[in-house]
Amino acid sequence: MAKHHSEISLSEVHNSVDTTAPNKSRWRRILAFFGPAYLVSVGYMDPGNWATDLAGGSQFGYSLLWVLVMSNIMALLLQSLSARLGIVRNRDLAQANRETYPKKVNFALYILAEIAIAATDLAEILGMAIGLQLLTGMPLIYGVMITALDTFLLIMLQRLGMRKLEAFIIGLIFIIAMSFLIQIVVAKPDASEVVSGLVPHIENDTALYIAIGIIGATVMPHNLYLHSALVQTRKFNRDDASIKKALKLNFIDSAVALNMALLVNAAILILAAAVFYKTGRSDVGEIKQAYELLPQHLGSSFAAKLFAVALIAAGQSSTITGTLAGQIVMEGYLRLRINPIVRRLITRLIAIVPAALVILINGEEDVDSLLIFSQVVLSMQLGFAIIPLIHFVSDKKTMGKFVIKPWVKVSAWLITVVLVYLNARLIVEQAMDFFNTPGNLISKALIILGAIGFVILLLYTTIYPLQKKKSAQKITIHDTPKNLELSPVQRYGKIAITLDFGELDEKVINHALAQGTPDSTYLLIHITESVAAGANFGESVDDETLSDQQYLNAYVQQLKAKGYQAEGKLGFGNTVDSIARIINESDVELLVIGAHGHRGIKDLIYGETINQLRHLIKAPVLIVPAKTEL
Template sequence: MKRHHSEISLSEVHQSVDTTRIQKSRWRRILAFFGPAYLVSVGYMDPGNWATDLAGGSQFGYSLLWVLLMSNIMALLLQSLSARLGIVRNRDLAQANRETYPKYINFALYILAEIAIAATDLAEILGMAIGLQLLTGMPLIYGVLITALDTFLLMALQRLGIRKLEAFIIGLIFIIAMSFLIQIIVAKPDAGEIVSGFVPHIENDTALYIAIGIIGATVMPHNLYLHSALVQTRKFKTDAAGIKKALKLNFIDSAVALNMAFLVNAAILILAATVFFKTGRSDVGEIKQAYELLPQHLGSGIAAKLFAVALIAAGQSSTVTGTLAGQIVMEGYLRLRINPIVRRLITRLIAIVPAALVILINGEEDVDRLLIFSQVVLSMQLGFAIIPLIHFVSDKKTMGQFAIKPWLKVASWLITVVLVYLNAWMVAEEISGYFQSPGNIFWKILIVIGLLLIIVLLYYTIVLPFKKTTPPKNITIHDEPQTLQIAPISRYRKIAITLDFGDQDEKVINHALAQGSPDCTYLLIHITESVAGTANYTESVDNETLTDSKYLNQYVQQLTAAGYKAEARLGFGKTAQSIANIVQSSGCDLLVIGAHGHKGIKDFIYGETINNLRHLVNIPVLVVQG
């Protein structure tokens, strides 16, 4: 874990896709921009959307298709604003918030963003677990636990680069799309009735409630953080023409990707309308129920299997992008970077624990309620991502000529008011039902306090940027350096050298000799890795220990003959800890160690001595590459 002072978002892949290289053809340069929106689009087809689509289709047929279309238009506009922020200001949404709002507001926004990511992850875990159960018959709790393993899949994909990660996600989207295309072909819906579903109308209050649920599940808060960072993975010309071109191509990318997400959601609703609504099964609103009934109505078990496969793909693709959003939020708000695998495990555990507890305590029947709860939690976070975003892209001081036009600003605020109102209404409906039940006074008081704090925070989020008279602080620039006190450190007087009796020893020793003062003492260290040695038998007399001691003393004799002061120490036990103990107890002021250059799986097999060791010693460490 370390403080992150980089000026850029997702620094390990920032501008890693060069769209300016002359040797590329025009079409390849254009296609190089495409990709970020596909990672964003999976959030619009994640398992959390499936329940609302199934309920809408089974209860009201095709009549709510227009709601899906309207939600998609809203999402496209908001995602284009997010991309604009990243392209023009070279900031993700979390960084821009940190530059604009005071610390206490930023901390609250950070907590809410983390809650939103955990809620998203919860829906993805449940979706994948349900998909695995439907496909294999395994208990749901096992499926929940298996989802923890995708942490390692993400790590492998990130090592391959952003384009490989995008290709993987696009592959999963293709699987989802093909699965539903086949199911739609088997179901044979009436094209005329589908078209009629795009005429806006609401039949009753229940339809209104489901429509709100569809809208609320469409725009994910973490996607706005994600998109503003992902567009920065493209390197393009930063003059006015280059920025204008990047904005245009990223809009096309967003339009294609989000329309694909719309088609998937529409396919789920159309499938439910054709298979369930038209056969009188208007009670289907749960994923497992839909899976069980599909073979009965379509006359084929393949459709149900494809349904489960698509569910697993949707959960897996969404969980990968959720991790990236978590990294962006933590680095942007806290300027804190931790090991990505640790970050992934933390996010996953936050989501797995409640899912596992609900299943273990109440059984699998409450899983759909937990899925709905995750969407309610997401709904409460939405305004805190959209409102700052509109402020930022409207600001002519920071956006210049690329600030959004007045008509687009009006449309954005109108969409925000509608989304915040509808989500607030849905949350109020959920909470009112809870308050009508007896008991639970303590939790009811906490809910009231939480809602009041959210209202206050929403007020400050809206008002503060309007009141701000001072220019925004730039949190990505390092503090101004102090005047240097030039005083060279004296040459080292005792240098520890780690050796393994290999080809690299000569190079390591020679580098160490170049660092020492004339009266320097060189401490040669080797860690015995025999069974007896690793058991901490420091007086061990096994063959390996005796041989290691002999070789180490040979090195000492050669250095002494050349006029250097040299000592030898054998260590035992864990390599990094043993070296650190010898270095600290011997009073050394520099450690020289050789690096073998292995990485990836070899690090796992052979260990990461240097990475561990540098945290265990408080002296400089010189790493000599092999």
């Protein structure tokens, strides 16, 4: 965990995709801009959207297709504003919030953003678990536990680079799209009836309720944080012409990616309409129910299997982007970075625990209600992402000539009012069902207090930037550099050297000698890892312990023969703890240690000794990589 770090968003991949390389053709430089929106688009086709699409298609046929189109237009406008913020100001939404709002408000916005990400992750977990159950027949609780393993997939993808990660996500989107394309071909919907669904009309109050659900679940708050950071992975010149070009190409990227998401959602609704509505099954609104009925109506179990495969792909792709969003909000709001593995595990556990408890206590029947609950939670957070975003891209002082035009600003505020109203209506209707039940007075009182606080915070985030009481401040991740008083550190008197009796030992020892003086003492350390030595903490006389002692003595004698003061020390048991104990007990002033350069899964197998060790000792650490030339 680190408090001070680079102020750039997603610093490990910031500007990692070069769009200016002169050795690339013009088309390759243009194509280098495409990719971020595809990572964003998976949030628009995640398992949380499937239930509303299924319900809309099974109950009202193709008549709500226009709602999907309208919601996609809203999403495209808002995501383009998010991309604009990142491209023009080099700020993600979390960083911009930190610059603008007071600390307490920022902390509240951070908590809400984390809740939104956990709710998103909950929907992905349930979607993947249901998909695994449908495909393999395993109990749902096992599927929930298996989803924790995708942490290791994310680790591998992050190490491969941004373009590989984007390619993997695009591959999953392709699987989803092809799965539904095949199902649509089998279902054979009537083209003229499908087109008629693009004409806006609402049949009744139930249709209105489902339409609200479709629109309310469209724009995900974490996607606005995500997009503003992902566009900064592209390296381009900062002149006005290059920024204008970046804005144009990223808009095209967003339009293509979000329209793909629209086609997937439309395919789900069309499939439900063609298979269920046309056969009189207007009661299908659950994912498992749809899967079970598909073979009966399509005459093929293969199409149902594709449905499950698409569900797994949707869950997997969305959970990867959710982790990136979590990293963005934590670094942007708190200036805090933690290991991505730890970050992923924390987010995943926050989502797994409630899912597992609901399944264990109430059984698998309540899973769909938990899925709906995750969408309600997301609905509550949306205004706190959209409203600040519109303020930021409307500020001419910070956006300059790239400030949004008046008609875009009016459209954005109109969309915000619609989305906040629809989401609030959904929440109120859900709450009224609870308030109509007797008892639970304390819970009802807490809900009322929470609602009041919710409204106050929403109004504050809306009004505060208009007052301009606080001018925008540049994020200062680092403290202001002070004038240096240079007094070089004296050469070290006692230097510890860790050895493994391998090829790296020579380099490590030579680097250590360069840090000392003729009077320095060199402490050579090796940790014996035999089972017997580890169990007896050195009392064992097994072959490995004896040979290790001989090798260590040989090194010590070689150093003494060259005129150096040297001594050896064997350690036993846990490698990290043993080295730390010897260092701290021996008053060592510097530790020199070799790094073999393990990556990926090898880090998990061999451990990350250096990373753990540096937190346990007070002495400075000099790391000698395996490929270092002397």
